[in-house]
Amino acid sequence: xxxxxxxxxxxxxxxxxxxxxxxxxxxxxxxxxxxxxxxxxxxxxxxxxxxxxxxxxxxxxxxxxxxxxxxxxxxxxxxxxxxxxxxxxxxxxxxxxxxxxxxxxxxxxxxxxxxxxxxxxxxxxxxxxxxxxxxxxxxxxxxxxxxxxxxxxxxxxxxxxxxxxxxxxxxxxxxxxxxxxxxxxxxxxxxxxxxxxxxxxxxxxxxxxxxxxxxxxxxxxxxxx
Amino acid sequence: xxxxxxxxxxxxxxxxxxxxxxxxxxxxxxxxxxxxxxxxxxxxxxxxxxxxxxxxxxxxxxxxxxxxxxxxxxxxxxxxxxxxxxxxxxxxxxxxxxxxxxxxxxxxxxxxxxxxxxxxxxxxxxxxxxxxxxxxxxxxxxxxxxxxxxxxxxxxxxxxxxxxxxxxxxxxxxxxxxxxxxxxxxxxxxxxxxxxxxxxxxxxxxxxxxxxxxxxxxxxxxxxx
DNA sequence: ATTCATAATTTTGCATTCAAAATTCAAATT
DNA sequence: AATTTGAATTTTGAATGCAAAATTATGAAT
Numbered sequence: 001x002x003x004x005x006x007x008x009x010x011x012x013x014x015x016x017x018x019x020x021x022x023x024x025x026x027x028x029x030x031x032x033x034x035x036x037x038x039x040x041x042x043x044x045x046x047x048x049x050x051x052x053x054x055x056x057x058x059x060x061x062x063x064x065x066x067x068x069x070x071x072x073x074x075x076x077x078x079x080x081x082x083x084x085x086x087x088x089x090x091x092x093x094x095x096x097x098x099x100x101x102x103x104x105x106x107x108x109x110x111x112x113x114x115x116x117x118x119x120x121x122x123x124x125x126x127x128x129x130x131x132x133x134x135x136x137x138x139x140x141x142x143x144x145x146x147x148x149x150x151x152x153x154x155x156x157x158x159x160x161x162x163x164x165x166x167x168x169x170x171x172x173x174x175x176x177x178x179x180x181x182x183x184x185x186x187x188x189x190x191x192x193x194x195x196x197x198x199x200x201x202x203x204x205x206x207x208x209x210x211x212x213x214x215x216x217x218x219x220x221x222x223x224x225x
Numbered sequence: 226x227x228x229x230x231x232x233x234x235x236x237x238x239x240x241x242x243x244x245x246x247x248x249x250x251x252x253x254x255x256x257x258x259x260x261x262x263x264x265x266x267x268x269x270x271x272x273x274x275x276x277x278x279x280x281x282x283x284x285x286x287x288x289x290x291x292x293x294x295x296x297x298x299x300x301x302x303x304x305x306x307x308x309x310x311x312x313x314x315x316x317x318x319x320x321x322x323x324x325x326x327x328x329x330x331x332x333x334x335x336x337x338x339x340x341x342x343x344x345x346x347x348x349x350x351x352x353x354x355x356x357x358x359x360x361x362x363x364x365x366x367x368x369x370x371x372x373x374x375x376x377x378x379x380x381x382x383x384x385x386x387x388x389x390x391x392x393x394x395x396x397x398x399x400x401x402x403x404x405x406x407x408x409x410x411x412x413x414x415x416x417x418x419x420x421x422x423x424x425x426x427x428x429x430x431x432x433x434x435x436x437x438x439x440x441x442x443x444x445x446x447x448x449x450x
Numbered sequence: 451a452t453t454c455a456t457a458a459t460t461t462t463g464c465a466t467t468c469a470a471a472a473t474t475c476a477a478a479t480t
Numbered sequence: 481a482a483t484t485t486g487a488a489t490t491t492t493g494a495a496t497g498c499a500a501a502a503t504t505a506t507g508a509a510t
Binding site: 451452453454455456458459460461462463464465466467468469470471472473474475476477478479480 | 481483484485486489490491494496498500502505506507508510
């Protein structure tokens with residue numbers, strides 16, 4: 001494996017980002033052991049900054065560190081889903097309320113454009129593009145709340161249940177429904193209807209919950225260790 | 226300074242706990258520089274595990290690490306308060322709803338006892354004891370939600386605005402009001418009235434917000450660097 | 451062949467070391 | 481006296497080293 005050199009910046013920070021990304025992307029799978037040596041080779045760094053990154057990721061719940069036995073990737077359990085989604089729902093609700101209060105007309109107009117592009121991607125059945133734009137919109141609303149604590153906390157939960165793999169598990173119906181909900185979202189936003197935006201965001205999240213849950217249940221069967 | 230030896234357990238974990246505690250207790254003050262050497266001497270450890278702990282605490286927003294310039298204690302700003310409390314409020318609300326659903330009668334009865342002891346401490350004007358029991362009750366309700374994600378997220382926010390110093394800033398009136406709210410809380414809990422519990426928890430938090438805000442504004446004037 | 455004991459190897463936890471950056475201090479100039 | 485320049489010192493970032501724990505491999509006994 002050729003050591004992939006990392007551009008300058010605090011190494012532990014960069015490493016944490018990279019490894020986080022690997023977990024989300026599925027390059028590191030749930031319950032997989034992650035020897036330090038491998039990651040050091042992978043990134044061409046020594047163990048010192050790597051271990052700093054591992055501690056941070058463990059603190060965020062993405063890795064499980066067992067003393068003297070190294071790190072494993074934390075899986076997404078049904079319990080996690082049961083716990084995380086109600087909290088995210090409450091946060092979405094707040095996010096919607098704050099976004100309609102704080103977003104500028106310009107910011108909303110920009111989201112409208114992204115939304116239009118996303119609908120186009122949907123019609124073209126371009127799943128990767130759709131997904132990217134979809135994420136962009138959700139992030140736009142969250143950012144629109146103007147609340148740094150909300151954003152940080154939401155992200156920390158979202159990352160614990162977001163894995164690229166489950167995207168494939170979205171059914172045609174659900175996809176159509178998701179797009180329909182996005183239309184309502186944009187309406188609520190332009191009309192600055194906080195209650196409606198909150199409600200549709202929560203409903204939208206509920207659909208995500210079901211998709212993630214199905215994915216977790218499926219992969220539970222697959223990996224009969 | 227005599228090196229205070231630490232009982233066995235992952236050092237970085239223990240260190241993170243200790244330093245976190247020092248920040249809450251005010252042993253490390255806002256914006257204070259924290260040279261690694263000092264902390265190493267303080268705890269009798271090398272820089273390796275210490276730095277791991279620092280990275281984790283920085284990730285939690287308790288420290289600010291500036292590359293090549295070390296760590297400083299993150300202060301509580303008015304902006305932090307503005308951001309953090311609305312999120313905590315939403316979480317308190319959820320916590321209340323879940324607690325009435327999930328807590329056992331036994332657990333509620335235990336909280337009642339703690340509550341009685343707290344009222345007694347209030348009557349005796351024993352502020353430290355009152356504070357300890359008060360925290361115990363709030364933790365009991367949060368735990369009563371049975372939601373690990375909620376607890377983790379709440380804690381992460383709470384720790385960013387909780388500093389022992391501001392306790393002193395509570396006025397007589399506010400103290401009395403806080404106790405009165407606690408009475409309502411316990412009623413709501415025994416009657417398993419989720420809406421009421423949510424409401425009183427949020428209201429209670431609002432009072433905390435004002436106390437913390439006053440403390441931050443006061444200490445802003447004090448430390449004219 | 452399976453189980454157990456024990457030796458060899460690997461991996462982890464933490465201390466130490468070294469280079470680079472930042473800070474401090476002192477002398478020199480104005 | 482104030483400012484500036486540059487060396488001496490301190491502090492940080494990251495690699496290396498070393499001991500302890502865990503894992504794997506080896507071989508003997510059943």
